[in-house]
Amino acid sequence: MNSAKLKIDDKEFELPVIEGSEGEKAIDISRLRNDTGYITSDTGYKSTGSTRSAITFLDGENGILRYRGYPIEQLAEKSTFLEVAYLLIYGELPTSKELEDFTSGISRHTLIHEDMKKFYEGYPAKAHPMGILASMISALSTFYPDAQKADLTPDEVDVTVKRLIAKSATIAAWSFKKSQGHPIMYPQNRLSYCANFLHMMFALPTEEYEVNETVEKALDTLLILHADHEQNCSASTVRMAGSSHASLYAAISSGVCALWGPLHGGANQEVIEMLEQIRQNGGDVKKMVEKAKDKKSGFRLMGFGHRVYKNFDPRAKIIKKACDDVLEEFGIDDPLLDIAKSLEEVAVSDDYFLERKLYPNVDFYSGILYRAIGIPTEMFTVMFALGRLPGWIAQWKEMRDNNEPISRPRQLYVGHTERDYVSLDKR
Numbered sequence: 001m002n003s004a005k006l007k008i009d010d011k012e013f014e015l016p017v018i019e020g021s022e023g024e025k026a027i028d029i030s031r032l033r034n035d036t037g038y039i040t041s042d043t044g045y046k047s048t049g050s051t052r053s054a055i056t057f058l059d060g061e062n063g064i065l066r067y068r069g070y071p072i073e074q075l076a077e078k079s080t081f082l083e084v085a086y087l088l089i090y091g092e093l094p095t096s097k098e099l100e101d102f103t104s105g106i107s108r109h110t111l112i113h114e115d116m117k118k119f120y121e122g123y124p125a126k127a128h129p130m131g132i133l134a135s136m137i138s139a140l141s142t143f144y145p146d147a148q149k150a151d152l153t154p155d156e157v158d159v160t161v162k163r164l165i166a167k168s169a170t171i172a173a174w175s176f177k178k179s180q181g182h183p184i185m186y187p188q189n190r191l192s193y194c195a196n197f198l199h200m201m202f203a204l205p206t207e208e209y210e211v212n213e214t215v216e217k218a219l220d221t222l223l224i225l226h227a228d229h230e231q232n233c234s235a236s237t238v239r240m241a242g243s244s245h246a247s248l249y250a251a252i253s254s255g256v257c258a259l260w261g262p263l264h265g266g267a268n269q270e271v272i273e274m275l276e277q278i279r280q281n282g283g284d285v286k287k288m289v290e291k292a293k294d295k296k297s298g299f300r301l302m303g304f305g306h307r308v309y310k311n312f313d314p315r316a317k318i319i320k321k322a323c324d325d326v327l328e329e330f331g332i333d334d335p336l337l338d339i340a341k342s343l344e345e346v347a348v349s350d351d352y353f354l355e356r357k358l359y360p361n362v363d364f365y366s367g368i369l370y371r372a373i374g375i376p377t378e379m380f381t382v383m384f385a386l387g388r389l390p391g392w393i394a395q396w397k398e399m400r401d402n403n404e405p406i407s408r409p410r411q412l413y414v415g416h417t418e419r420d421y422v423s424l425d426k427r
């Protein structure tokens with residue numbers, strides 16, 4: 001079972017079959033065009049593998065997610081975001097010294113150049129923070145031009161990794177301060193990554209701010225759950241951009257832009273807006289489900305469905321439980337959580353959703369937890385980006401370490417065949 005046979009007209013071709021470490025199988029078509037003159041066609045890459053990766057394993061049918069072999073449920077319960085970031089990027093769980101060096105290295109890079117503060121003055125008051133994050137990450141490349149070199153040393157990669165993880169949190173928090181008209185809060189290197197982010201987001205120079213440990217832990221868990229997800233739209237964008245040897249800053253900035261879309265990371269903001277709309281319409285979840293089933297409506301149940309998961313998204317299960325725990329601890333009675341649970345009950349028992357194997361994904365409950373810990377709706381996708389940053393970096397690093405070629409897909413041309421130019425007076 002190590003080759004597949006392809007018959008075209010009266011000729012037969014053998015294509016190698018390759019197998020992954022979890023028994024998944026693929027037909028290697030890298031020589032298909034050379035040998036047959038044919039290419040494959042797979043708009044949206046629903047059946048096409050773009051690479052061989054050792055970072056994250058998903059089993060969509062059984063709702064399994066593992067980072068470097070470790071189940072997401074164990075990492076969410078026992079690890080921390082920066083430890084998971086190290087695992088994804090460098091391949092192994094760090095020793096305590098490695099984790100200490102990584103963590104303190106990130107703490108030392110939390111400041112952004114004072115000239116970058118001026119950029120915030122140019123954005124409109126209600127600028128979407130994803131637009132700020134994407135442009136500011138790209139702008140970091142102008143302050144660290146060495147990162148553009150094609151042959152970066154491991155130390156140059158490592159410092160860029162730390163700069164990106166550290167400064168992205170500062171950039172994100174300052175974009176929120178900008179939207180509130182509040183003074184920015186400088187990072188405090190004595191704080192943990194999450195505590196420092198919460199401090200930069202919510203502290204004010206006029207009063208004491210104490211980071212709540214439950215909020216800090218909930219945020220850390222959310223970031224772990226978002227840290228990587230194999231070849232999703234934004235990770236593939238990072239790999240594609242990075243394959244031209246554009247800098248890591250440029251590749252990550254392109255990933256932020258891809259994540260912004262409502263079909264991808266932008267869904268978490270859309271879910272809350274959808275739940276708010278249901279609440280304002282009297283909480284009629286059945287009506288919203290019927291609208292999502294009606295193709296003519298153009299409406300989709302945001303936070304439902306997934307390209308890979310044809311079962312429950314394991315992250316959604318963990319976030320749903322965290323919602324219950326955090327809201328109970330804070331005595332919050334968020335009607336949107338009740339609406340979300342009712343929506344889930346109605347949808348997962350409806351044939352339309354069952355036939356299409358549409359279940360809640362990571363975005364369905366995450367917004368409710370972000371709200372509970374005080375993150376404003378317009379920052380939800382930014383939080384997704386901060387969580388996904390180590391995964392994007394790991395994907396970029398694997399692509400560059402494996403010397404993968406520049407990504408340049410083929411196409412099937414379906415436009416006009418050759419025709420002569422028609423002068424203006426004859427059109």
Ligand code: SDX
Pocket residue numbers: 228229231232233262263264265267292293299300301302303304305306307308356358361362363
């Ligand atoms: C993320 O890839 C990743 O790993 C992404 C992510 C990550 O961690 O990186 O997990 C994060 O992006 C999660 C997904 C967030 N997006 C949403 O919640 C938006 C709503 N969901 C969909 O738009 C959709 O389910 C996608 C985009 C997530 C997946 O789309 P696919 O795989 O291209 O599936 P499809 O559009 O071909 O849909 C298959 C069928 C269609 O109906 P038919 O044409 O077969 O009759 O299911 C229907 C769709 O109309 N459908 C939905 C639906 N999602 C799919 N119908 C109603 N509501 C929905 N949410």
